[in-house]
Amino acid sequence: MVGIVVVSHSKKLADGVVELALQMGNPEIKLSAAGGVDDPENPIGTDAMKILESIKEVYHDDGVILMMDMGSAILSAATAVDFLDDSMKDNVKLCEAPLVEGTISAVVQAAAGGNIEQVLEEARKSLHPKSAQLGIETPDEHDADQEDASIQNGEVYRRVYTIRNQIGIHARPAAKIVTLTGKFDAGVRIRNYTNDSAYVKARSINNLITLNVRKDDKIVVETSGLDSAAAQEAISELIADNFGENQHHHKKPSEKKSRVKKVSGAVEGIAVSAGIAIGPAYRHEISMPEVEPGTIDDPKTELARFERAVEKAKRELSAVFEESSDTVGTYEASIFEAHALFIDDPEIMARVQKNISEKHLSAEYAWVDSVNSVLKKYEESQNDAVKSRAIDLIDVGLRVYHLLSGVKAIKIRLPEPGILISTELSPSDTATLDKENVLGICCESGSDVSHSAIIARTLGIPAVFGVGELINEVQDGQVAALNGEAGHFYPSPDEDQLKQLKEIRKKWLFEKQKAYEARKNKAETKDGIRISALANVASVNDIREAIEAGADGVGLFRTEYLFMDRDGPPDEEEQFEVYKEAAGILDGKPLVIRTLDVGGDKPIPYLGIEKEENPFLGWRGIRYGLEEREIFITQVRAILRASRFGNVSMMFPMVGTLDEIREAKALTREVMKDLENEGIAFNAAIKTGIMIEVPAAVTSADELAKHAGFFSIGTNDLTQYIMAADRTNGKVSGLASPFQPAVINAIKKTIEAAQKAGIEVAMCGEMARNTKATPLLLSLGLKEFSMSPVGIPEFKWKLSELSLKECQKKADLYLKETDIEGVKKMLG
Amino acid sequence: MIKKKHILDWLNKSAEVLEEKKSYLTKLDTAIGDADHGNNMNRGFKKVLEQLPTNEKKDIGAILKGVAMSLISTVGGASGPLYGTMFLQAGNSVSGKEELTAEDLKKMLQAGVDGIVMRGKAKIGDKTMIDALEPAVKAYSSAVSAGDELTTALQKAVDAAEKGVEDTIPLIARKGRASYLGERSKGHQDPGATSSYYLLKALRDSVQ
Structure with missing residues (x-):
């Protein structure tokens, strides 16, 4: 028979509970009281030794459950269990049920011959009859009306909250509640007061979601147990904070409209990838597969x-x-x-x-x-x-x-050419898009700097993200339209709009066509100045596309992808083969290979870069390479060996000090010596340059230029570092624009330093592709533009309509602008 | 080197300081608890001294385990099982030893704190004893690892505990009775952290 020990701060209470329980008519039950402390002056307290004695007194292999009041009773009970022999420990359980009700229920169940699980279960349910009788499960109307009315019931707290976030307790808020609840020992239950649901445990995300809590619904949060007050407080803060949604999207459409200029019939979203798409809309819906109920033996x-x-x-x-x-x-x-x-x-x-x-x-x-x-x-x-x-x-x-x-994810396909509508697309979704049929993409959420956005731009598919839940209004097959440059989505465009959009589309297609046709022309201004239109690539395949798009060479070969999705770094031979093939395809056109540029923000586990508080200010780029020499030297060897198969240069990322470039070059010289000794051929005259992406490099550009073979300005990082603004943070992304005068001045200084030292200077950030920036960059003296291959045709075409002389005339005017609006206005 | 007589002296000094600070600890506990910490600790350590003669011929581990038993049976409040478990685990970690090196003491202190954490499941910042003890043990360990003298290392531990006690003032209590007060527990020094600090100070005084 299961034994029961009653633990209380008060000897009288413990004895009283035992007395009461024995009234249930089970004199044979093994029940012992362990109340108070043996100190006549201070009798209130708990004594683990006394509890231990009680446990031993009622002990049986069927098990013992300890019923406790609270606070130190729980700690003393746990301490007592620690003093038991290991063989006994496992049979003794602490029960969280209320002392009086729990003990009585437990006694009845134990006397009925229940096993320890059944006794525990009964004890836990012991409050149900009382709750039902008093209707305590539902707090009274009065409480519901007062948002912050809390009732304290022993250690149980119940509080009513009104949910104010836009779409109620959906997945993210529910997840936050589950995670938060997990940090406390307290039991947490929640019910939807508005629709009179039952309580559900807050540790289950599904339970929470099925509560159907909508904006303005009232919920009751019940916390019980040792740290129930703190748990209640924490949940209260989470709800008051609208689950962290305040600062984020889920803006009402009206808020969005005030942000962007209003266009009738269009939903305002984020302009992600330029171009117009018109066609039947198809929602990308995923569903669970049908699986036959197969059986197994083991x-x-x-x-x-x-x-x-x-x-x-x-x-x-x-x-x-x-x-x-x-x-x-x-x-x-x-x-x-x-x-x-x-x-x-x-x-x-x-x-x-x-x-x-x-x-x-x-x-x-x-x-x-x-x-x-x-x-x-x-x-x-x-x-x-x-x-x-x-x-x-x-x-x-x-x-x-x-x-x-083992079945791979399914490719997204549309039944006919049209617009893909989705909640959001994963990078792999976007990457495996059926390019033939997807004329445009419209997503409920997403941002213009997400991988999906970058891929959409790379594929040249017009896209608008972040249009909100309005996409649910779109029926499959219904004709919709989007303007990817303006960020407008038309769920059901009227005739006038369609006419207008078709015209813009015609113009867009015409320009695209024109650009496409011009892609093999020389990159040259109207007044005959030769410019290099180079490509940023990450693989040999990219290089083939780049050549097809009319690239004059590769201004940036990112080697990170060679290192991703594998268990260890690629060896020298593997890298050599890739670089050699790249050089071969380019057939004498320039190939700038950048050494590994990783940091704590990119998950390559085997590199041993730990997650950092500030990965962008951390151990990355050349800082990593100079310390993890084996990886660096292996890569340099591979690049040097490939150098004799084409027009190869080597570039170091994230250089900020003279020492870094000196050290990188010294290591390169050592590698060269080794290669010589080994009798391996390479181009000893290979150029080694650096990325200019750290403000320190701009400040020291004159000095760095004496040691670097060339500069390449990485405007994405440079802009973020100069402006101290993260472009993925919506609140400050406006600051993180390369059109900020401070950034333009840095570009100017870098170009001047390069010119003074007689070295080449290129730009390989997103700005290089932005044809609005081209007149400005030309006026500053930039001659090499490196961009994603898909931008090259347009760049060449726009370039051919510019005259360097005209641009130079305006140079002073650009530089006179003191704010970003002025700059943008000047550039149109 | 810490000899048995130092340990006995430590326990005596602890009892002394807890007697002396009885009202102060109770005052702290009145603000955010149930006003018994000073009395409980005083009573507990009185009992420790009372029962000390039965164990004082035994090794240090056994002495500390005896302390644990006394505290567990007499303190009554949550600090009983908590400090009891601390002395018990500390005792287990130096079982059979007649004297302790700086390294032994490191193990002992760590085992003690681990015991409290296991029992009370408090974390740093919860406004508990742990806020004094954890930084103290860390400070002691790194001082010993850095080659400091035992007394210097203990002084660093005491300093860290003292700072830890001060740091409890702005915290919201997450454990025990004080956690019921939520926000209102802010602005009060934690009595448990304070008594932990006294115990460490007594240890330092005995070893000097």
């Missing part, structure tokens, strides 16, 4: 297989989270954290376990079935926001499914 192995897939999915998600925190911001990226919680959801997990262990179903089926069961709840939800969040669950459901089954 549930243990199957469970292990499932757990491995889950672990892998979590690792992937945490990598995606970290990567996207940097590119799209932590709030946006937190959806991936929410995804990880979906996987851990007790409800789903329990069903998977049962499916595999009891029903002997395959892991694939067990998982899909469990996900579907929760999806069904979502679909039944009254709340549109909840319904629309089903996509997150499907997303994570597919991730695990693909890992289990």
